[in-house]
Amino acid sequence: MQAATYDLEARHPGWPARLGPLKVAAGTVALRPIRLRDAGDWSRIRLRDQAHLEKWEPTAPGPWQDRNGFWSWPPQWLALRGLARRGQCLPFVITVDDEFAGQITIGNVIRASLRSAWVGYWVSSTAVAGGVATAAVALVVDHVFASGGLHRIEATVRPENDPSIRVLTKAGFRQEGLFQRYLDVAGGWRDHLCFAITAEETGPGLVAKLVTAGRAEHV
Template identity: 70%
Template sequence: MEAPSPQGRHPGWPAKLGPLQVKAGLVAVRGPRLFDASAWSRIRLRDRDHLERWEPTAPGTWEDRNGTLAWPGQWSSLRALARRGMTLPFVITVDDQLAGQVTVGNVIRGSLCSAWVGYWVASHVIGGGVAPAAVALVVDHCFMLAGLHRIEATVRPENTASLRVLEKLGFRQEGLFKRYLDVAGDWRDHFCYAITTEDVPDGLVSRLLANGRATIPQ
């Protein structure tokens, strides 16, 4: 596994993490690039039924928000926020092909040292261990090189696949946020999950390895 090297003004960014071998292939995460546009758009448009029901309501059509021309603006915004230390954005690759995103947002330093993590993966790799591996790589990075103490994740109770990812990794459920976020045109309840450095002194990747859910390629 390649050791990430913090560069620039904010700890932990940029970085390239992984790979881990899982059922679906070699999983790695890296910063988004401008030329990811075509692959990103192709997956997002194809997987609308799989993704739209779980994502925050936004103006415009799905095609407008996820077409190839939408990516440069998103990429530029993510890069600007990363340079200001407010987010750590990553794309997920499987066998070097883009297969999703993991974003660490609302990074707060000082006495809180916390952030939230959100993720999505392409439909063709669901069930292949991709999401747990990618989230584990990113959370370990946040705790080790990025200097964070707590990572939260909010998930709708109906999103059983995403709940399984967090539970496999050892996130604890801390409560229910009523009418928390506007998703698919209505205010939806979300479970709040969280994990802190004290919960995983050896890291989440080590937990996946110990449980046989991933291996480190030789």
């Protein structure tokens, strides 16, 4: 039994897991693994928040309503869960006061001598202020450095996306450079800034730094 547990953890260290809670101005933030029954909340928020989300997300085929309808979630959940079980990503739901408020994913996990990945996230239009995204980023980065065995996390963001840039800088990421015409977003090839952080730069941890700065409290 112990050997089986070790083998399972070796395939996908750090997932599944529950992270937090952490209290910020907007409420109590926690992360949990994605679930099949998230379809209703996921679709409702995504359809309502099209104007809030579409301008920042990679262009995809088909209308927004079809790509974010209720029945679009099960295949996405299945694909993400499959990647997680192969150790290639760590997909989480962001909750605020136990309510679905967005997603945060550690993706493109590469191990061996690199031990790197990217972080991507979105939050409901009702949760864009009050420290929700910053808390989620801090929780997941601390987790993947401590339990996920990673060393470096990257994030890319359009230069016009001031709110997301503030999230990353408050969490402790540093800007490394500019990727020109990096992703097809909102129908065009858009420049993206590259931000990154390594395990050595986190000190006592990103959550601890938020708490020390008065931006969050342990619950």
